[in-house]
Every structure is written in C-alpha cells, then in structure tokens.
Amino acid sequence: MELSSIIDLDLYPITDSGFLRSCHDTLTRDGALVMQNFLHSGAVDAIRREGEDFRDQAYFCRQEHTVYLSPPSDEFPTDHPRNRLVVSSKGCITDDVVPADSPLRALYNNDVFQNFLCTVLDEQALYPYADPLSSINLHYADPGQELGWHFDNSSFAITLMIQEPAQGGGFEYVNAMRDADKGEMNFDGVEQVLDGEVPVKKLNMNAGALVLFRGRNAIHRVAPVEGERTRMLVVLAYNSQPAISLDETARMTFYGRLN
Numbered sequence: 337m338e339l340s341s342i343i344d345l346d347l348y349p350i351t352d353s354g355f356l357r358s359c360h361d362t363l364t365r366d367g368a369l370v371m372q373n374f375l376h377s378g379a380v381d382a383i384r385r386e387g388e389d390f391r392d393q394a395y396f397c398r399q400e401h402t403v404y405l406s407p408p409s410d411e412f413p414t415d416h417p418r419n420r421l422v423v424s425s426k427g428c429i430t431d432d433v434v435p436a437d438s439p440l441r442a443l444y445n446n447d448v449f450q451n452f453l454c455t456v457l458d459e460q461a462l463y464p465y466a467d468p469l470s471s472i473n474l475h476y477a478d479p480g481q482e483l484g485w486h487f488d489n490s491s492f493a494i495t496l497m498i499q500e501p502a503q504g505g506g507f508e509y510v511n512a513m514r515d516a517d518k519g520e521m522n523f524d525g526v527e528q529v530l531d532g533e534v535p536v537k538k539l540n541m542n543a544g545a546l547v548l549f550r551g552r553n554a555i556h557r558v559a560p561v562e563g564e565r566t567r568m569l570v571v572l573a574y575n576s577q578p579a580i581s582l583d584e585t586a587r588m589t590f591y592g593r594l595n
C-alpha cells in the first residue's frame with residue numbers, strides 16, 4: 337500500500353526539511369503536535385470499519401490508579417495527591433488482531449513515516465515491540481468511559497483519531513506539571529488539577545488527525561465520553577531500542593493476556 341494513498345502528502349510534505357523543522361519546533365515548544373486531516377478519508381473509513389469488525393475481540397478493563405501510575409505509597413495518606421486514585425476504563429484490540437492488509441500496518445512499518453517521526457521526536461530510530469500485542473492498538477471508549485489524569489512513563493505518544501464521540505471524550509492537559517528526571521512530583525500542582533482548580537488546555541482532534549504528545553511531564557486525561565458514538569483512537573507504539581517487549585504486568589492489565 338502506497339503511503340500517498342494513506343496520508344495526505346500534499347497537506348503534509350513529511351520529507352520536506354523545512355516542514356520537518358517546523359513540526360519539530362512546534363512539538364518541542366508546545367509538547368503537542370496536531371495534524372488535522374493527516375489521513376485520507378478513505379483510510380479513516382477503512383480503519384473505522386476494522387474497528388467495528390474486530391470489536392468483539394477487544395479487551396475492556398477498568399482500573400483505579402494514581403496520577404503517577406505507580407502503586408500507592410504508605411508514606412502518604414490516601415487522600416494525598418501521590419495516592420489519590422482516578423479511574424481509567426477503556427477497551428482495545430491488539431496488534432495481532434489488526435489485519436495484515438490494514439492501512440495501519442502499512443503506515444506503522446513505512447520507512448518514510450518512521451523517518452518523519454524520528455526527526456520530529458528527536459529519536460535515532462524507532463522499533464516495533466517484540467511481543468505480538470503492543471505495537472498497534474485500536475482503543476475504544478464507550479459512553480461513560482474515560483482515561484483518568486496521569487503522567488506517561490514514555491516520553492512520547494503517537495496517536496490517530498479515527499472516530500470522535502458525539503460529546504465529551506476531550507483530551508485535556510497541563511504542560512510542565514513536573515520534572516520526572518529531577519524527581520520533582522509537584523504534589524501541590526497535581527492536587528489543584530485533580531480538584532479542577534487549574535485551567536486546562538484542550539487538544540482539538542478530528543477523525544483523521546495525527547497527534548504527537550509528550551506526556552511524561554504534562555498531566556493529561558481523556559474526559560468521559562458522552563452520547564452514543566464510541567470514541568476510536570489508534571496508538572502507534574514504538575521503542576527507541578530493538579527487541580523490547582511490553583512488560584508482562586502491563587500486558588495482563590491492558591490486554592488480559594501475554595500472547
């Protein structure tokens with residue numbers, strides 16, 4: 337499958353050095369880069385149909401977790417921002433369920449697309465996950481489902497919006513909430529976010545949008561989906577090193593299986 341049949345290369349000339357630099361600078365400055373209408377509508381439609389066709393193979397789970405995604409610590413009270421629990425509830429189909437002829441697979445494996453990502457993300461190279469589940473995931477959020485406030489463990493996320501919900505389901509974030517590398521957790525700031533006392537930014541993403549986001553120090557969430565339409569979002573997951581598998585605890589939690 338040709339890259340030009342999947343993404344709009346007229347709108348987004350991803351091999352043009354000036355364009356690459358502007359994407360890189362936007363992501364570095366804002367911690368987020370949204371490219372609306374990145375996918376051709378035909379590709380969005382094909383991926384949405386795959387999402388509908390394979391939905392019966394999705395694993396749905398609901399977790400309570402801390403903002404820091406680490407288990408609660410008994411050094412802090414339960415109502416402390418270090419330990420406060422938020423809810424994430426969603427489902428997804430895994431890489432092994434995504435069909436071999438999916439535009440998602442052609443895009444994920446495409447050298448030109450990977451080179452674009454490397455340049456914009458400041459990565460030397462990107463590798464697929466070694467396990468059969470984690471590389472391409474299509475996520476479903478039904479009405480009432482959400483992703484609670486959290487920081488990511490990974491330094492970047494690559495997502496494609498496939499179907500927006502009728503209402504709700506917005507991606508909200510606050511930049512530079514902590515400095516993970518320096519061990520700064522910013523409990524006061526996190527508490528204000530959890531209590532709704534801080535203005536949050538919203539990322540507007542339409543079906544077909546590519547979104548790059550740096551979520552290690554930016555706290556973020558997906559608000560509860562409202563209305564009848566399921567939110568569908570693809571996560572393209574890569575590693576900066578070869579032969580890495582997602583750890584078994586995470587696979588059991590998110591996929592309900594290891595293989």
Ligand SMILES: [Fe+2]
Nearest residue numbers: 487488551556
């Ligand atoms: Fe996240």
